[in-house]
Every structure is written in structure tokens, then in C-alpha cells.
Amino acid sequence: MILVVLEHDGQRLRKSALEAIGRARQLEALGPLAGVVIGENTQAVAQEASQYLPTVYVAEVGGYTAEKWAEAAYAAVQKSGAQVVIASGGRQGRTWTARLAYRMKAGLLEDTLETRAEGNHIVATRYSFLNRVTERQRAALPVVLTAKPNTTPPAEPQGSGGVEVLNVALPTGVEVLERLSEQKKGVSLTEATIVVTGGRGLGSPEAFAKVEELASVLGAAVGATRAVVDAGWRPYSEQVGQTGKTVQPNAYIALAVSGAVQHQAGMNKSKYIVAVNKDAEAPIFKIADYGIVGDVHQVLPALIEAAKKLKD
């Protein structure tokens, strides 16, 4: 049995959940599929999930803590007898899956790009050394694996299944006092197909309004460099790079970003890299597919206009 842990927003499955189902179907040789929906407002989501999977477990445990998620997923594992657990590889996913893997005494394959079954093993491709090395790892079942966002085509609905409620004893230890959700307009950074990132070269936090505008015209997520978040212009959650997020969109548009190694670690696997920088020698141009050598303050407004014209 393969258990897919499905991310959702309380209303619908997230794209990452559909990708995780897609991943599970690629491993069907290892057994039938089941899903589990964990969190709050799980009922409607479970119904949606049942259009994709023959069995859907649901655990209404309230807001996120790693302990609750691990506990609920473990309950689903025990119920289903799953030997493989698949989840999405965000920060939260990669935290609680480690707890779960330890509890299952399972091999853990983190942030995988591709996975295939090989007898009673799973072989996974993933990046290491700050995204600079591609490696193949192999682990014997049981295995817990996380799928890197945007690496698998989202699954289509297929058949219909039943929903089964799990009773989970809620672990204590972490009490959430306050959630500081940045009201994110638009798209999440790790799921976005286009990312527009601004660097220190923009000169001021105000100049970021233009970056947001371009992002909104393109339906893109906004990213920032370490220098920008360190300067307090943008929240840490928008940081792309070694200590921020790793993204792999179809197009990564870097505006006034010089392209330090630490930044590259978060974006160097993007399908197309686009750079605007006044310094023709900036390292970002060495990994760019397209670029404009010019002043971002002049080029960016022109880009916004050109993109608007295209969308009209």
C-alpha cells in the first residue's frame, strides 16, 4: 500500500497534493493507493480527494504542528499497512515526514525529483550540495519520501473511493500562540511557474512595488535575495537561496540580482533564467538564458508595459 499525504487549504487540494498523487501512481507496482487528509476543515477536501484515490483517510486534528501531522500520518500508515508514504516537500512536509520516518524506521528520501520502484527498493533522484549535485539514492521499503514541487504533472481524477475517518490522539508539547500569515497576494513561491525576484540593486523597498506589479501581470510569485531580506525590505519567507526557498519554475526572472552562489543554490535548476542587471559581468548572466544589460529602474517599467500588452 502507498499512502499519499494530501496538502490542502481547507477548501481544496493544493497543486502539490495532485503532484504527490501523480508520484504515487508512478509507483503503483508497489501496491494500491490510499490518501490521507490532515488538518482542519478536512471533510470537503476528503470528498475531492476521493475522486483521485480508492481510499481516503481523514484526520481532523486542527492547525499544523509537526507532531500532529506525524501522529495522524502514522495512524493512517497503521490503518492501511502502507509501506510507502509520499508527501510534498515544503518546509512543513520535510519536518513532520522526518518524525514519521523515524517512527516507521523507514528510509527517508527527501525532496525527490523522480522516483521509481526497483524490487522492494525505491530509487530516487534528488539534488544535494546546495543544489549543485544531482544524486541517485536507494532505500529499501518501508520508505517515506517527499516530492519536490513542480517535478510531477498533477494527477487527473480517476474513479471514486470511500472516505474513512481516523481518530488520532493529539500530541501535546507545542501550542500555537499566533500565526503571522503574510497576506500573500497571488501565488506561493515554491509552487509558482514563474518567479520574479528583486535584488539589492533595486535600491529601496519602495522600488519593490514595481517587482510586485510585474509579478501580478505575469501571474508570478515574488522572490527576494538575502541582502534584500537582511535589509528588512521583504520578509524572510520570500527569500530564494541557500537559507531561503529553493524554486524551480519555468521562468525565473532576476531583477538587479547579482547572483551569488548562495542565491544560485535556490534557483539554478529553473527551466529558463532571465536576468536584468546593469553590470554585464554579474555572475547571474553566466547562468541566464535571456538577459538585458541595463538599468533596472528603466527596464522594469518597460517590461511591465510590454507584458501588459502581451496579456491584452
Next chain:
Amino acid sequence: MPIDFSLTDEQKELQKLARRFAKEQIAPIAAEYDAKEEVPWPVVEKLHEVGLLNAIIPEAYGGLGLGMLEEVIIGEELAWGCMGIYTIPMASDLGITPVLLAGSHEQKQRFFKKLTEKPALAAFALSEPGNGSDAAALRTRAVRDGDYYVLNGTKTWISNGGEAEWVVVFATVNPELRHKGVVALVVEKGTPGFKAHKLHGKMGQRASGTYELVFEDCRVPVENRLGQEGEGFRIAMNTLDKTRIPVAAGSLGVARRALEEATRYAKERQAFGRPIADFQAIQFKLAEMLMGLETARAYTYYAAWLTDTGQPQAHAAAIAKAYASEIAFEAANQAIQIHGGYGYMREYPVEKLLRDVKLNQIYEGTNEIQRLIIARHILNQ
């Protein structure tokens, strides 16, 4: 197997610390302070914080008691970041050394305390407008008046002279006695009659403060005299025999930086459809730079080892100082050549290397003086 070139774990650690400090705290601000011709005091404070400032002061007096080899290891790293900025702690060690060599226990306690309890610098004042290398011909007068010496005269090219907590000033009680009339006096900052004027318009090493010091009836207590009257000249010469080695270390840092910058540029810059590093003309230059760097480093370490083991080292210090500064000057020169037109521009870091390292051929005894010392060593044997 008596020869051993390996560093101890501790030396490797302090090398790592100094390397990281240079990369994170010095290199990023070097061009800015070079342009402003200003001393980066925040860097001096951080050097103090991590223990890289005045570290040759013995442990008994609140310092770390670093040996010459440690000083050389640190010097190469800091100068890699900026030779001008390295001159600040280096010139402070130059001020400390005469007190180390000739100061009494009481003097060491009194003067070193001022340099260990907070970020503070020392300085060494020998050169005068009318005498650079001819040290015995100094004109600054020290006239005994009861428990004081009354100082009159002018010193010039004094690194840290205006920032220093105290300056070791060499003066004469009687010019006719030539070097036998020289006395070494520690003059504290704020002593009435002592003024420091910053010299502007230096070609390089612009982040270190260079001063003209003017003494007008400046009264210095006799208890601030190092050694006896007449011993000042020997104290100055013995000091320079030691402190020339850190100058060599600084040159190593510049040479290494030049090689690194040139190598990176040569791999990136394309000409005729290939990186210029593919061309022999460039490869030969890089090879020459490494030959210079490696031989100079090996020799500087040797001179440091002679010093640390208490062997005669004046000639070795002179060889290290002159040789390292010359290979470093040549390395900086070739790094500019490899960069072509860009190398001539302020935007790239290589022109500064040349401007900075030129001074290494001049201060603490010009390279011509070093050759005299070396020749004397040959002929006196």
C-alpha cells in the same frame, strides 16, 4: 627529519579566522576607505574584539603572546583583504616592539594595558622630514629638565600617529653623538606640546592614517624612557629587524590576491572565442606569480622561524621584506596587465593592489637599505 613545514592545529585555526575576517570584514569595505582616505575604525574595533589586534603583547600583560610565525600567518590573510588596512595593526605592533625589547616590567604593564583593555593602537616615530633612511641623522631634540625630557622637532610618515594611544619617539640628546645620542621616549596621546597632522594625498594604503607629528616643548617624564640614553638607536634597529617580517607577510597577501584575481579573470574573460587563460602568454604570467608567491612565503616563514627560535635574523628579515615586496609588486603589475583596460579602472580591485604594495618597497627601510643590510651581512662574515 628536523625540517617540518606543517602548521599546528592552532595556527590553522587562526589562519582560518583571519582569512574569514579579511573576506567578510575587510575586503568588502576596502575600496570605500581607499577612496575616502579614511581609517576604518569599526574594523579596528572588530579586530580587537576577535583578538587580532596587538596580539604580540605577552599573555602576562593581557595579550596573546603570538610568535612571529603566527603574526606572518595573520598578516598574509589580512593584507589579502587590504594592505592599507593591515598596516594599521602592523604599525601598532611596530610601536609595541620597542617596549617589548627594552621596556621595564613597570613600563610594559603601564603601556600595554592601554592597548588591551579597549581597541587602541600604538605607533613608532623614527623618520623625519630631513632623514628617512639615515636614521642616525635625526634632529628631534630631547633635552633633560629634571624628571622630564623636553621634546622639540618633527617626525613624518608616521602610521597610526594620530590615532595611537602612545607613540615611541626617537630623539637625540646631542646630534653630534650621532647614533650614540639617541633616546627612545614613549609619548602619550594628549601630552601638551604634541600634535599630529594627517598627511593627505597618498598614492596607496589610503585606509591607514599617516601623520606628521610635531613636538613643541613637549614634556615627557623620564619614566617613559625605554632603556638608557644612547640606547635608542639600537632599540630602533632591533625593532625594525623584527617588524620587517610582517611587512613581508603583507606583501604575500597582496601577491596572493593578485594571483587569485588574475586567475579568475583569465578564466572568465574570452578572447578569440576562448578564455584568455588558454593562452600561454597568460599562463606564463600566472606561473611567474605563483613562483614568486611560493618562494617568498617559504622564505618569510623561514625568517619568522629564525626569529621565534632566537637566532640571528637581521639579514633574513631584510631578504624577506625586500623580496616579498618585489614579487608582490610584480604580481600586482601583471594582474593589471592580464585585466587589460579593466585592470586600470578603479572598478576592479587590481590597480589598488599595485598602489598599496608600492609602499611595501619603501617603508620600514627602503629595499635599497635592505640590500645594504644584506650586503653588510655578507661582508662581515
Next chain:
Amino acid sequence: MKFLAVIRQVPDGESRLKIEGGRVDLSGATLILDQMDEWAVEEVIRLQEKHGGESVVVALGPERAEEALRTALAMGIDRAVHLVAEGYLDPITQAEALAEVIRAEAPTLVFTGGQQADWDSQALGPALAEALGWPVVSWTTQIELESETQAKALHDLDEGAERVRVALPAVFTSQQGLNEPRYPTLPGIMKAKRKELKKLPLSAASKAEVLEQTIQERTRLNKLIDGKDPVSAAHELVRLLHEEAKVI
């Protein structure tokens, strides 16, 4: 109180990587204390400075990892424990071995890096927490001890952040913004030599194995447009992205 940091030694992000026989070869790389672990070490030192008690650093890794332990000692940690193991070990197996040492130390809390800069794993902290039966707070940017058995922390989520109250002992992983690590000082380096560093040999079988490592660099198109005329440059770029790359 006792505060404990778990660290690793990794290649500097700027050093060149080589592949030898299908494996990353680190022989020419500069190896450092993992930057994210450095934040963990700094935080542990600050907690000790504020609340007293003892600070301990633990590493699981090859012989050379001792250098990273020495760096942590030079920054101010009191003593070190080194579980000596060569080669790749998955985070679950690492956690199992480390938990044994940590259980015996019985610290108030454990801090480690949010992600390892060599194996790109984020699992060690939470796996360790599971092994110890403690809560975990990952991607921590602020921590404040309320008592010996309770702390408040701010940490990053997938989107946004949250403030939590955590029962101690617990495991925390670091995130950028947590602190600005101090340099190991020269006196610290000299003192570190005399501090206790206990070595424990470890032999464990990894639950996952690395089959092959490669460095695949994408060939980029490198089509650069002169931005002297920003309007026409912008149009040309948008056209290329739309018609050629087909990404917008």
C-alpha cells in the same frame, strides 16, 4: 541548564566541487562549520550567557569534523562530543545514534541547522526530536526561555510564520535571521585546545544509500540584449519569452 548544539562540517558553498568515480570528491574543498549549524551554536552560547549552565556541541561525522567542533569550542562552547563515522549515513540513522548521546547528556534543549549544506537534508532535527520523544520547532528565528521547562519561539512555516510555546526539552532548527554569529576569537582558539573533546566510534548501517552523484550544469542560452533603449529591449525580451521559450 544545559544547552546543546548538533553540528556538521560541510564544504564552503563557494568551493569548487569535483566528481571522482561517481562521488563528490571533497579533497580539494574548503570545509567549514555548516552556516546553519553556526547559527545553532551561536544561539546555544547566547542562551548559556543569559541563563547560565553548560554548553555542549555534538557532531556525527568523519575524523575531519573535529575541526568544526574546534571552531564551535573557539566560539565559546564548553565541551564537545564527536561520534566518529565515515561516509554517508541517512538522517534517521544519524538521529538514532545522536539520540543516545543526547539522552545521556539530558540537555534543556537541542539546537541544530535547518538544512545541511552537503546532503541538503532538513530531517536531522525533527528525526532527532522523534528519537528523543520531544517536540520540534523547525526554521526558528527567535527563541526565548520562559522557564527550565518552557520556551517561546517564532518559526517559519511554508508560508508565513508562527509564534509557539514549547514544552522543554525540545529540538529547534535554525533559520537565517536567528542571530549574527560571533567569530571564534583568537583567545577562544587558544582556549579551545584545552577543552574536552570526547571521541566515540560509531558503526551503523545507513537505511538509504547514495548510488551515484553527478554535476549536471544546464547549458544556458546566454542571449543578452543591450538595455540602452529600455523600451525596445523589454519588448524583445517579452517576445523571446513568449515565442521562443513559451513560458509567458
